[in-house]
Amino acid sequence: MPAPSNNKKSKAFAGRESFHRMNYLYQASMMVASKNKHLSCFYGKLCNNISKKTVLRLHPDIKRSLCKKCGLALKPGITARLDLHPENETLFQVECSQCGFKKNFVINEEYNFWLDNPESVVEVIGDGETGKKKDVTVL
Amino acid sequence: MEKHTKVTIDSTNPHVTVLRGEKSKKQLKGIKSRKKPFNRNVNPALFTLPREGSKYSDFEDLHKLWKSHAKAQLWTLPGELNISSHSEFQRVLSKMEYQGSKIQVLSSKCPTVVNHSGIVLLETRETFKIISEDNQIRTLPKRDSVFLLKIGNIHLKIFGKHLTIRPAERSIKKIKNFMDIN
Numbered sequence: 001m002p003a004p005s006n007n008k009k010s011k012a013f014a015g016r017e018s019f020h021r022m023n024y025l026y027q028a029s030m031m032v033a034s035k036n037k038h039l040s041c042f043y044g045k046l047c048n049n050i051s052k053k054t055v056l057r058l059h060p061d062i063k064r065s066l067c068k069k070c071g072l073a074l075k076p077g078i079t080a081r082l083d084l085h086p087e088n089e090t091l092f093q094v095e096c097s098q099c100g101f102k103k104n105f106v107i108n109e110e111y112n113f114w115l116d117n118p119e120s121v122v123e124v125i126g127d128g129e130t131g132k133k134k135d136v137t138v139l
Numbered sequence: 140m141e142k143h144t145k146v147t148i149d150s151t152n153p154h155v156t157v158l159r160g161e162k163s164k165k166q167l168k169g170i171k172s173r174k175k176p177f178n179r180n181v182n183p184a185l186f187t188l189p190r191e192g193s194k195y196s197d198f199e200d201l202h203k204l205w206k207s208h209a210k211a212q213l214w215t216l217p218g219e220l221n222i223s224s225h226s227e228f229q230r231v232l233s234k235m236e237y238q239g240s241k242i243q244v245l246s247s248k249c250p251t252v253v254n255h256s257g258i259v260l261l262e263t264r265e266t267f268k269i270i271s272e273d274n275q276i277r278t279l280p281k282r283d284s285v286f287l288l289k290i291g292n293i294h295l296k297i298f299g300k301h302l303t304i305r306p307a308e309r310s311i312k313k314i315k316n317f318m319d320i321n
Contacts, residue, residue, distance in 0.1 A: 036197075
């Protein structure tokens with residue numbers, strides 16, 4: 001939400017429309033997941049495809065909550081199953097209920113995302129009045 | 140694949156010439172190589188929506204979500220529409236998302252489709268799939284049809300032929316002036 005006085009800054013925010021669109025698609029796929037799985041797949045896949053085409057990166061938390069193969073919004077208990085790996089107990093598994101794709105993650109308490117680090121924020125675009133801010137970060 | 144068998148046809152018409160005989164092994168090989176193997180990465184159920192069985196009331200929340208999306212795109216400030224330049228407005232419109240919007244067909248080359256309205260569920264390169272209030276899913280061709288779109292108190296006429304791009308590619312493509320329509 002750019003302020004009226006700094007119109008120059010609002011133009012500098014590249015990919016504003018695409019970010020809005022991806023945000024909407026992610027929310028839509030999460031909303032529809034319990035009602036219609038096919039639609040949820042389609043929205044999730046589109047969200048991923050837009051980020052590929054426009055070369056705008058998704059946050060890893062968002063990326064991991066969509067199925068890598070079919071794009072279904074993974075809600076544990078409704079559309080996904082969480083389990084420990086049957087052979088290796090240092091891994092946990094997420095299984096998609098639509099396509100059966102399994103993905104493993106390492107359980108490690110010491111691991112941190114680079115994006116959680118305050119040093120990763122390069123600049124903040126937005127106005128201070130409404131308190132809404134958009135962070136531009138380097139991945 | 141089925142085996143090719145010999146067929147005898149009594150053609151009394153002298154103008155029709157029928158080629159007889161099996162296809163040679165070289166020809167059959169060509170047909171086999173054209174058949175692609177089943178691609179596991181593409182979900183086969185992606186583009187299929189059953190015609191009946193889904194309810195209109197389920198997707199009213201989706202439409203509410205879309206309204207907020209459209210307002211965030213067009214109104215950068217509350218109460219002020221950024222219509223300062225016409226080309227800018229069109230650029231934003233072409234990069235917007237249409238899945239979740241309410242659409243009505245004003246005119247079309249296909250007469251059975253005219254005056255249907257509903258919430259857009261799926262967008263492909265050539266069609267919109269909408270669910271109307273009688274709980275039925277219909278496909279509308281984009282090309283050769285004109286749609287009515289309402290955002291707040293703005294009524295927009297959208298010519299479908301300008302949207303015949305794949306939905307993922309729409310956000311990159313640079314558009315030229317849309318005003319040159321006759």
